Amino acid sequence: MFDTDTFLQGFPLLLHSATATIGVSLAGLFIGFFIAVAVCCARLSGRRWARMLGGAYVFFFRGVPMLVQLLLVYYLLPFIDINVPPIVAAISTAALCTASYIAEILRGGFLSIPPGQIEAARMLGLSSFDTLRRIQVPMAFRMTLPSLVNEMVLLTKASSLISVVGVAELTRTAQNIAASTYRPLEAYLAAALIYFVICGLLALFAHRVEHRMQRG
Amino acid sequence: MNSVAASSSASTDRALIEVRGLRKAYGETEVLRGIDLQIAKSEVVCVIGPSGSGKSTLLRCMAALETYDQGDVLIEGELLGYVERGGKRARATPGEINRVRRNVGMVFQQFNLWPHMTALGNVMEALLRTRGLPGGQARTRAMAMLETVGLAHKADAYPAKLSGGQQQRVAIARALAMEPHIMLFDEPTSALDPELVGEVLQVMRQLAHDGMTMAVVTHEMGFAAQVADKVVFIDQGRIAAQGRPDEVFHDAQQPRLRQFLQNYLDRNAFWSRGAQERPA
C-alpha cells in the first residue's frame, strides 16, 4: 500500500531539485520581464509594424502550448547550429512564454498611468527611454504586482514540463525516484507536496503585496 | 506688480512667446478660432474665461502638449511643433520639440508628481536625466528649489503624504529646477481645497516679483487683479478682451466679459450684498 519510508526518504533529493525549479522559474520571470517590456512597448507603439510584431509575438506564445514551445526551442536550435544545454533551453522557453503574459499584464498597467504623468516628464525634457525606464515601468510594475506574482505561481507549476527535456528539476527527480524505487505514488505525492508549499508561499506573498498596495 | 513694465516697453525686448492666428479643431468642433497673443519678458499674463472656452487648450498648444492646425506658436522666436522646409510645413520630431521648448516649464492642475519618488526625487529627476548633472549637484540644486517653495523639510516625503498645496509647490519647484525662461500654469489651484490655495498663489506671486515670465490660466481673479500685467479673456475660442487688470475688471465693455465677471462675483462675493437684499 502506501510506503511511508519511501515517501519520507525522497524529500532531501526532491527539496534539492526544488531549487532548480525555483531557479528556473525566477530566471525565466526575470528575463521574461524585460522581454515583456519590449513587447509591451511594441504593442503600444505608434508604428504599425511594431504593433503587428508585438501582436504576433503575443499571439504565438499564448496560442501554442508551453510544451510545444519547449520542444521547438530544444529541437530546432541545434538546426541553426546553436547547441544549448537543456537548462538554457528551459529558461529561454520560460522567459519567452511568460513574457507574452506579462506583456499583457503590463499593457494594462501602462494604460492606467494618468497621461499627465507622462506629460510632466515630457515638459521636463525627459527622453522617451528615460520616461519609460524611470516613470512608466516603475509605475506599471507597482500597479500590476499582484498579477505578476500570480504569473510567478503559474510559471512555477508550468516548470514541471521542463522535465521533458531532461532538466533535473522537481518533477524529473520524482520520476527518477519513482523509477528506481518502483513506488510512483509516494514519489509523486512528495513532489506534489513540495510544489504545493512553494505555490502556497507565493500565494501568501501575493496576498501581502495586494494588502500593502491597498493601504498605500 | 512687476518692476519691469508691461506692454509699452515690450517693443524693446523680443516677445518670449508669440502666438499668431492660432487655430485648432477637435474633429468638427473648432476650439481655437484665431488667437493672437504676445508675452514679453518678465510679463505675467493671466488667461481667464468660461469652461470650454479653449484657454487650457491654448496653454497646452504653447507647451506642444497639443498640436495645432493653423497659425504659429513661437517660443523665443522659434517655431514650436512644426518645421518649415522650403515653404512647406511638417510636424516636428519629439527631439526638435524638446529643443524649442527646453526653456519652458509647466505646472499642471493635477500636479502630476510621480508617486513612486520622494519630493526630492521628483525635483532631481530631470536634472539627472535631461541636464545630465552628477548626483551631488542635482541634489544640491533640488534642495535649493525646495527651499524656495518652503518645503525643504519635506524633501524625503512621498507625494501621497503631502497635502495638495504642498504637492503643487513641489511641482513648481520641479519645474523651476530646470531654470526655465517661461513658466506656464494650467489652472494650478483648481484642484486644491480652498484653504490650500493661498500657499501656492504666494509662491507664484514671489515668482512674478522676481521677474519670471508667466502665463497662467486661472479662476483666481484676485491673483489676476493683483499680480498680472495683462489679463486675457477668452470666450468660445477667441480673445474677447485683453488689457491691464483694471481695464479688464473695472472698465469691462464686452457683454460676455461682464456676464462672466458678474457670474464670478455672484458666486464669490458672499459677504456683501446678500445680507442687504434679504427681506427684513
Add this chain to the structure above:
Amino acid sequence: MQQFDPTVITHNLPQIASGFGITLGTWVAGVAIGVAVGFLISIVQLVGPRWLRAILRAYIELLRGTPFLLQLFLLYYGGPSLGITLGPLTAGTLGLGIYASAYFAEIFRTGFRSIPPGHVEAAACLGLTRWQTIVRIQVPQMLVLIAPALTNMVIVLSKETAVLSIVTVPELTFVLTAIGSATFAFVETLLALSVCYLVLVELASRAGMWAESRVARFLA
C-alpha cells in the same frame, strides 16, 4: 541542413487527423467533466454543510496548487498502487477533467460572489425559496458575469491537452513528435504542431468572443 519536406505531414495525415481527434475529444470531455463537477462543487459551497465545504476547499487548493503533469503522473502511474489502473486515454481525460473542475469551481464561486447581495435579499423578500433563488436568480446572473473567465479557461484547457502526450495519450503532440523523432523531420512536424494549436486557439477565441457578445446584453 535538410530540405524542408512537407510530405512528412501529407504522408501521415490519417495518423495526424486521429491525433487531432483525440485532442479535441479529450478537450471537450475534460471541459464537460470540469464544468459539471466544478458547478456541483460551487453549489455545495453555497449551501452545503461546513465540513463538506472545508473538504472541497482543500480539494480545490490542492488541484490548483500543484502542476497538472504531476497530477497526471499520480493518476496514471501512482493509481495502480491504490488499485486504480487506467489506460492512458482514460487517465488523461479524467485527469484533465479533475484538474479543470477545481478551476471551474473557483470561477463559479467568484461568479456567485459577484452577484449583489441585494438581489438575493429581494428574492427572499418576494417569497422565493432557497432553491428557487439559486436556480432562477443566482445561476443565470452568475453565468453572464463569468462568461469571459469561462471562455478563457476553456482555451487554457485546449493547450493543456498537449501535456497528455507525456503520459502517452495519442493526441496531436504525441503523434507529431513521434513522427518527428522517427523521420528526423523536426522542423516540419513542430511547425505543423504549432500551426494546429494556433488555429485551434484562435477558433476557440472567436467562439468565446461570440458567446460573450451574446450574453453581454444581459449586463447592466
